[in-house]
Amino acid sequence: MKRKILIGYGNPDRGDDGVAWHLLMKVLATFGFTQEDLFRDEIISANEGLDLWFNFQLLPEIAELIAEYDIALFIDAHTGEIKEEISYNPIVPVFQNSPFTHHFTPASCLALAESITGHYPQAWLLSVRGYSFEFARELSTRTLRLAEKAFEKIRTDFLE
Amino acid sequence: MVAQKITIEPVTRIEGHAKVTIHLKENGEVEHAYFHVNEFRGFEKFCEGRMIFEMPSITPRICGICPVSHHLASAKAGDIVMGCPPPRTASLLRELMHMGQIIQSHGMHFFELAGPDLILGFDADPAVRNVVGLIQADANLALKAVALRKFGQEIIRMVGGRRIHPTFALPGGVNKSLTTADRDAMLSEIDEMIAITQTGLKIFKDWAAANQEDINKFAVFSSGYMGLVTPENSLELYQGDIRLVGSDGKQLEKYDSNDYLDVIAEHVEDWSYLKFPYYKKMGYPAGVYRVGPLGRLNAVDQIDTPLANQEFKEYREMNAWKPIENTLHFHYARLIEILFAVERVRVLLDDPDILGKDILNTRHHFKGEGVGVIEAPRGTLLHHYIVNENGQVEKVNLIVSTGHNNWAMSEAVDSVAKTYIKGPEIKEGLLNRVEAAIRAHDPCLSCSTHAIGQMPLVLDIKDTSGNIVKTLRRDA
Numbered sequence: 001m002k003r004k005i006l007i008g009y010g011n012p013d014r015g016d017d018g019v020a021w022h023l024l025m026k027v028l029a030t031f032g033f034t035q036e037d038l039f040r041d042e043i044i045s046a047n048e049g050l051d052l053w054f055n056f057q058l059l060p061e062i063a064e065l066i067a068e069y070d071i072a073l074f075i076d077a078h079t080g081e082i083k084e085e086i087s088y089n090p091i092v093p094v095f096q097n098s099p100f101t102h103h104f105t106p107a108s109c110l111a112l113a114e115s116i117t118g119h120y121p122q123a124w125l126l127s128v129r130g131y132s133f134e135f136a137r138e139l140s141t142r143t144l145r146l147a148e149k150a151f152e153k154i155r156t157d158f159l160e
Numbered sequence: 161m162v163a164q165k166i167t168i169e170p171v172t173r174i175e176g177h178a179k180v181t182i183h184l185k186e187n188g189e190v191e192h193a194y195f196h197v198n199e200f201r202g203f204e205k206f207c208e209g210r211m212i213f214e215m216p217s218i219t220p221r222i223c224g225i226c227p228v229s230h231h232l233a234s235a236k237a238g239d240i241v242m243g244c245p246p247p248r249t250a251s252l253l254r255e256l257m258h259m260g261q262i263i264q265s266h267g268m269h270f271f272e273l274a275g276p277d278l279i280l281g282f283d284a285d286p287a288v289r290n291v292v293g294l295i296q297a298d299a300n301l302a303l304k305a306v307a308l309r310k311f312g313q314e315i316i317r318m319v320g321g322r323r324i325h326p327t328f329a330l331p332g333g334v335n336k337s338l339t340t341a342d343r344d345a346m347l348s349e350i351d352e353m354i355a356i357t358q359t360g361l362k363i364f365k366d367w368a369a370a371n372q373e374d375i376n377k378f379a380v381f382s383s384g385y386m387g388l389v390t391p392e393n394s395l396e397l398y399q400g401d402i403r404l405v406g407s408d409g410k411q412l413e414k415y416d417s418n419d420y421l422d423v424i425a426e427h428v429e430d431w432s433y434l435k436f437p438y439y440k441k442m443g444y445p446a447g448v449y450r451v452g453p454l455g456r457l458n459a460v461d462q463i464d465t466p467l468a469n470q471e472f473k474e475y476r477e478m479n480a481w482k483p484i485e486n487t488l489h490f491h492y493a494r495l496i497e498i499l500f501a502v503e504r505v506r507v508l509l510d511d512p513d514i515l516g517k518d519i520l521n522t523r524h525h526f527k528g529e530g531v532g533v534i535e536a537p538r539g540t541l542l543h544h545y546i547v548n549e550n551g552q553v554e555k556v557n558l559i560v561s562t563g564h565n566n567w568a569m570s571e572a573v574d575s576v577a578k579t580y581i582k583g584p585e586i587k588e589g590l591l592n593r594v595e596a597a598i599r600a601h602d603p604c605l606s607c608s609t610h611a612i613g614q615m616p617l618v619l620d621i622k623d624t625s626g627n628i629v630k631t632l633r634r635d636a
Contacts (some may be wrong), residue, residue, distance in 0.1 A: 013221040039325050056227075060272050061310055116302060135206040 002070040004158055005121070006046075007062070007106075008038075008054045010077055016130025016143040019150075020075040023128075024052050026151050030159060050158070058104040063112035072121040073158055074106040075150075077130035077143070085129040086150050093120055126150055180594055182577050193577035195570040195598065204556040212238050212547045216329050219543065219558075226604055228261040228316055229536035231329055233543040236399075238331030240418070240530025241547050244523060249516030250333035255398040256508045257319040257328065258534065262397060262501040263353070264312025265537035266453075266494045269602050270360055271305030274491055277599070278367045282374075282592045301363075304356045308498070311353050315505065318342040333520035340515060347509050353502045354467065361471060361495045368492070377579055379487035379572035379597050382407035384439055384449030386564070387456035388535045389414070395456060395463045395472075395500060397535040403459045404439060404449060409483045412439060417533035420542055424559070436567045437559065451539025451564040452601060453493035458483040463496070465503035471496045487572045490600040536561050538602050562603045572597040 006027060008020030021038060028036045031046050038044065038054040043065070045051050051069075053062065058074075066072050074091070093111035106125050113120040128150050132140040139147060182193040203219070210218060216234040220227030232254055239245055246254070276284075279298075320326025321336050328334050368375055384407060388400040393414075404413040404423065413423050426435035427444040439447030449455065457476070463469040475492060478484060484493070508514055532543040539561030546555040562569075576597045580590050 011221065039322060060268060061306055061313065064306065115299075116306070135203075 003049055003051070003068070004071040004073070005043075005051045005053060005066060005069045006073050006075060006154070006158065007058070007066065008052070008075040009057050011056055012137060013135060015132040015134050015136045015138070016077050016128075016140055017133050018137070019077040019128045019130060019139060019143055019147055021054060022139055022147055023075055023151055023154060024054055026147075027052065027154060027159065030155070047159075058106065058109055060104060060109075060112060063109050064116055066109065066121055066123075067113040067117040067119045069121040071158075072123040073154065074109075074123065074125045075154075076106075076125070076127050078127045079130060079133075082127055082129075085146050086153070087125070087127040088153055089125055091123050091125050126153060180573050180577075180598075182581070184581070188582070190574075190578045190581050193570075193574040195566075195573040203558065207553050207556045210553050212241055212545065212551050212553060213330055215543075215545065215553065216331075217325070217327055220325060226261070226265065226536055226538070227325065228257060228320075229534055229541050230543070231326065232258055232398075233532040233534045233536075233541050235329035235331060235334075235532065236534065237530045237532030237543040237545045240532065241527055241545055242331045243525030243527045244332035244521045246333040246521055247516070247518045249337070249513050250329075250519045250521075251399070252508055252511060252514050253319055253334050253336075253338060253519065254329050256338075256505065256514065257316055257326070258398050259501045259505045259508070260312045260315025260319065262312070262537055263315070263498055263505075264309045265602075266498045266501070267305065267308035267312060267357075269537075270364075270491060270494055270498070271301070271308065274596075274599055274602075275305075275360075275363070277592070277596045278371075278491065279363060282596060283589045301359070304359060308353060308356045311349055315346060318346065330520075332522060332524075335520065337517050337519050338514055343509050343515060346505065350502060350506045354499065357495060357498045357502060358467075360498070361492075364492050364495055368488075375486050375488045378593070379575040379579075379600075380485050381571055381575060382483075382485055383568060383571075384412065384442075384447065385409075385455040385458035385483055386449045386451050386540060387459040388533065388540065389460055390464065393461040395460045395468075395497075397456075397497075397501070397504075399534075402533065402540065405459050405483070407483060407485075409458065409481070412441070417531045417542060420531060420533075420544075420559075434563060434566045437564050438567075445567065448567040449564070450568045451561055452490065452537075453497050454484060454487070454490045455539060455564075456535060457493045457496065463500050465500050465507065468496055468500035468503055471499060487568075487575075487597060487600050490602070494602075538562055538604055539564050560604070562601075565601050565603070569598055569601050569603060572600070 006024060008024045010017045010020045012018030012021035024038055025036070028044070028046055033046070036044065038052070043051045043053055053065070078087070091107050091110060093114045094107040095111040106123065110120040110123055128143060128146050130140070131142045180193060180195050183191045185191045207215065207218060215238060216231050219230040219234040235254065316326065319336070319338060319342075320328040328336055384404055386402060386404045388396040388398075389403040390396045390400055393403060401414050402417055402420070402423075403411060406412050415423050423440060424437050425440045425444075426437050428435055436444065436448065438444040439449060441447065450458075457472065463472045475484065475489075475496060526549065528549070529546045530544075534541050540559075541561055542557075542559040544557040545553055548554050573594055576593050577590075580593055
């Protein structure tokens with residue numbers, strides 16, 4: 001069985017920026033984890049062959065970690081620079097620079113994984129449009145509806 | 161040719177986007193360049209009404225990049241507000257966590273973010289001028305970089321009990337002691353981390369020897385310098401008075417963080433949302449100063465750990481013990497600080513009190529107001545709370561490191577633009593250098609969220625009517 005990892009990132013205290021957190025919590029609930037703390041550990045095992053990782057942002061050190069997986073799904077929010085409200089696309093290793101430090105992308109993560117280990121997982125990026133980024137733990141109504149659709153995508157492609 | 165305005169505008173996630181605007185004269189030379197930042201606001205309102213003991217858990221959530229710095233500064237402010245100084249063991253443990261933060265943040269910055277600029281060159285193709293290109297050039301180096309950052313992250317996890325959002329420090333102390341096994345695990349890696357850091361220093365020095373001309377003309381300018389110090393004016397990253405020195409290196413002020421409002425004021429420019437802190441007595445802009453590695457190593461007289469002090473002496477002798485003004489030496493200073501932090505970890509772990517069990521002072525003598533200060537990786541971080549008698553926060557003021565360095569980043573961009581733009585033709589290498597000028601300061605702009613996917617650098621050349629006549633784009 002192929003090993004899969006769901007990688008969510010964003011700030012759950014900033015409204016829709018935390019959509020990945022909400023989606024990963026829903027994944028855990030699917031497997032009977034109702035009170036799990038996504039910040040508890042580096043990797044949280046949801047089910048045999050399915051792991052979860054969550055943080056505020058992508059970090060270079062997860063490159064080594066994801067290299068051990070066959071399939072990876074990155075989950076994040078966007079502010080509208082992507083045309084589709086729910087974007088779901090394969091990603092390939094391409095390192096992307098930024099003048100502002102600590103900005104690390106999924107494609108960069110794959111590139112680093114490949115460079116360090118020679119391997120990277122088959123990967124996709126699931127991006128959900130966010131509309132409100134105020135201090136809140138809840139999703140906006142619009143993003144909540146989108147998240148429900150996004151979860152269906154996760155369920156059919158990664159949980160079944 | 162009419163006078164033109166060039167705008168470089170990376171797109172970020174929320175309201176905070178930063179951009180660079182370059183105004184050209186008619187002859188193509190730079191009249192002035194500006195680095196604009198949208199200041200993040202809202203956290204003060206968010207914190208009002210919260211209980212003081214919640215603040216060390218709330219404030220780290222503002223910024224996903226440096227949560228530990230906010231966590232510790234917040235707890236320190238709470239110590240003063242509640243009148244409950246922490247036991248010695250708690251202070252040692254907090255400082256240990258902080259050293260982990262310094263090591264991982266600085267390590268990542270040099271090896272993975274700024275290192276490629278230096279090792280692969282400013283004019284290298286952006287496709288390889290990154291850590292992947294660095295790996296291809298030196299695979300071992302990249303692995304060492306990952307190891308150094310992991311070491312810092314593991315310290316935070318071992319001390320705080322969890323890798324992210326540690327609920328560790330609180331007013332009066334901490335809630336977790338250190339085990340002997342964890343202490344020994346950290347100690348066992350010190351020598352390797354020192355060796356990795358010294359590798360980084362060698363890389364920088366070799367690069368500097370071959371690129372002295374660039375170093376001497378790349379964003380070199382005078383300013384004041386500020387950072388925490390020990391009573392003997394040694395480098396201090398966790399606890400101490402704040403020392404401000406002038407452009408000649410002579411002390412202007414040495415003050416308790418609780419008195420910062422007597423010393424620092426904030427100036428407003430109409431072209432930026434972010435304010436410009438300055439030394440009140442000298443006014444603005446004469447009183448501007450820099451913080452962070454360059455600022456700190458100019459504000460101190462020595463470093464109390466042997467290897468770092470040796471490097472520090474060599475570093476300051478470059479300019480005959482006058483302040484180092486070269487922006488690119490932020491990287492050199494950052495490496496020296498990593499060395500200090502690693503050595504300091506050993507000092508802390510060798511202290512028998514680090515394993516103590518007296519970690520929380522529960523006796524309160526309520527004061528109602530307090531300022532917690534810490535030297536975050538990027539510079540001096542201040543958390544100022546005013547709390548009512550019920551323990552509820554009524555007012556919060558926070559000065560972050562990037563705020564202190566706002567003037568310096570803009571000045572660096574202006575200097576780089578004037579040095580490297582000499583005519584109407586704008587070359588790709590300019591974008592690299594502008595990026596490098598900003599990157600040297602290691603600015604933290606996200607403050608709570610991050611940008612997805614691309615963070616393009618867009619340079620619009622506009623005429624004086626605002627029409628875009630040319631666009632350059634760096635698709636990150």
